[in-house]
Amino acid sequence: DQQVKQNSPSLSVQEGRISILNCDYTNSMFDYFLWYKKYPAEGPTFLISISSIKDKNEDGRFTVFLNKSAKHLSLHIVPSQPGDSAVYFCAASGASGTYKYIFGTGTRLKVLA
Amino acid sequence: DTEVTQTPKHLVMGMTNKKSLKCEQHMGHRAMYWYKQKAKKPPELMFVYSYEKLSINESVPSRFSPECPNSSLLNLHLHALQPEDSALYLCASSTSGGAIGELFFGEGSRLTVL
Numbered sequence: 001d002q003q004v005k006q007n008s009p010s011l012s013v014q015e016g017r018i019s020i021l022n023c024d025y026t027n028s029m030f031d032y033f034l035w036y037k038k039y040p041a042e043g044p045t046f047l048i049s050i051s052s053i054k055d056k057n058e059d060g061r062f063t064v065f066l067n068k069s070a071k072h073l074s075l076h077i078v079p080s081q082p083g084d085s086a087v088y089f090c091a092a093s094g095a096s097g098t099y100k101y102i103f104g105t106g107t108r109l110k111v112l113a
Numbered sequence: 114d115t116e117v118t119q120t121p122k123h124l125v126m127g128m129t130n131k132k133s134l135k136c137e138q139h140m141g142h143r144a145m146y147w148y149k150q151k152a153k154k155p156p157e158l159m160f161v162y163s164y165e166k167l168s169i170n171e172s173v174p175s176r177f178s179p180e181c182p183n184s185s186l187l188n189l190h191l192h193a194l195q196p197e198d199s200a201l202y203l204c205a206s207s208t209s210g211g212a213i214g215e216l217f218f219g220e221g222s223r224l225t226v227l
Contacts, residue, residue: 004155034215043117043203043218044156089155091216100169101216103155 003027004092004104012110019077021107023090026071030092034101035064035075038087047088048075080111119204119219127227128194134222136187136204145187146216147179148203156203162187194226 005024013019023033031052036044050057050064050073057064063076077084090104117138126132136145144163148156161169162181170179176198178190187204201223205216 036216036218041220041223043119043205043220044216046215046217049215100158100161103157105155106153 002105003030004090004102006088006090006104006107008107009105010108010110012112013080015082015111015113016079019075019080019084019109019111021075021077021088021090021109023073023075023104024071025073025092027092027094027102028071029094030102032093033064033066033073034091034093035062036089036091036103037084038089038106044089077109080109082111082113085109085111117204117206117217117219119202119222121222122220123223123225125225125227126191126194128196130194131190131192133191134189134202134204134224136189136219137185138206138217139185140206140208140217141184142206142208142217143184144207145181146205146207147187147189148205148218150201150203150221160189191224194224196226199224199226 003026034049035047037047038044048059048062048064050066055066066073087106087108089106091101093101120135146161147159150156158171159173160179165181176193180188201221203221204219207214207216
């Protein structure tokens, strides 16, 4: 049972345009969400996070939106750059006191120059 | 220092071998993790150590044996592995005492079992 899903395995976007990566979750106990970027043969790198008490968090070109009623979050990258080409994972964790971060299946983003 | 260092980067072993993967962090983090990642799949949690004590074991086979000698080091001892155990093994650490906080990952150890 995949509790965190990224339904688009891949996405291609033109350089300078917006990239929107989506993530859905099923467990209503999740209250903290993170996005990671992964290049081949490297470990995931943290990008941005959001707590369930917020619906938006922004950091430079990256913005994460959380819709708790829909159990959906999205990552917006504006403007997209070729260096953003990577696999993006969303991750979710539950109530404080647990250490379980559940990762989504990943979306491969390709930014075309 | 915001790095998690994993060694070796690549490991090839036979099914009868005993080997170990090592992980080190000097960020003062008190939670350390082992994840396993197969190709085109998300990282899957294996073990979590909190304050050097094993707090989560995700029903991992006993041929994988974790060890946390101190707050900076995490080992994964490997014995009698199967070819299907070939994967990228990721170590991570986090600062907080709960699930709130980012994971810092190492670059991973790519394991091939022949």
